[in-house]
Amino acid sequence: MKINFKKSYFFSYLILAFVTIVMVFPFYWMIVTSLSKPENLFRYPPKLWPDFQWKNYIDMWKSNPQGVPWTRYILNTIFVATTTTLLSLFNSSLAGFAFARLKFPLKNQIFMLILGIMMIPGELMLIPNYLTLYRLNWLNSYQALIIPFGASVFGTFLTRQAFKQIPNELWEAAQIDGCSIGRFYFNIALPIIKPTLFALALFVFLGAWNAFLWPLIVNTDPRFMPLEVALYSFIGAESTNWQLLAAAATMATTPVLILFLIFQTQFIEGISRGAIKG
Structure with a gap:
């Protein structure tokens, strides 16, 4: 009985973790893109860690659309x-x-x-x-x-x-x-x-x-x-x-x-x- 109870909790947390990743990843990818170099945006396999190009934010702020x-x-x-x-x-x-x-x-x-x-x-x-x-x-x-x-x-x-x-x-x-x-x-x-x-x-x-x-x-x-x-x-x-x-x-x-x-x-x-x- 305890094993089934633990299994149900495990699968519940597994589903919650999957849903969390699906919902949070687009926001994370937006941040990665904002800090990436142009040549790394469409590379394959994709680079999941940013290049920390803070200059992108400076250029964005100066752009004055x-x-x-x-x-x-x-x-x-x-x-x-x-x-x-x-x-x-x-x-x-x-x-x-x-x-x-x-x-x-x-x-x-x-x-x-x-x-x-x-x-x-x-x-x-x-x-x-x-x-x-x-x-x-x-x-x-x-x-x-x-x-x-x-x-x-x-x-x-x-x-x-x-x-x-x-x-x-x-x-x-x-x-x-x-x-x-x-x-x-x-x-x-x-x-x-x-x-x-x-x-x-x-x-x-x-x-x-x-x-x-x-x-x-x-x-x-x-x-x-x-x-x-x-x-x-x-x-x-x-x-x-x-x-x-x-x-x-x-x-x-x-x-x-x-x-x-x-x-x-x-x-x-x-x-x-x-x-x-x-």
């Missing part, structure tokens, strides 16, 4: 990701609170309709959203990068689940004491679901930081481009500077990876809290 310095791209990404996160947190939590605590006609039907939007592939909404921004004259602006993601169906669902876990007795006691809906929302409900809000903030921030397709479509002005789109400038029609592209990709990926590793416990806790009660 499309005439714009990397500091501008970094600041654009930080501004867009932070603003999108704050706006999505406010709108999603407000909608989640309404669906969890308020009473209004067709509440459940409207909520199910909103959830149905999650089933629609995002690519189907690209053209309608683009035409909307075109008519609003918002192309090539920060609004085009922020407003379409200022609310989240997933965030609404997650915060609704978290708000529903607040005891009804607390809600009723607050009403008896004359607490308004707005005060209960800001002073009582939001602090209680703080772990869920933290998880949602991290989720939205990572999504906004890594966004590529939408910024590529709505922005042709490099002054408003985020990091992910700036990376695309290294891909040429005839040749691609793989070392500089990998160096820039490493620079863009490392901050969010560190952020997730630091706050992964809070992220898992927040997601779990928001998914317990239906």
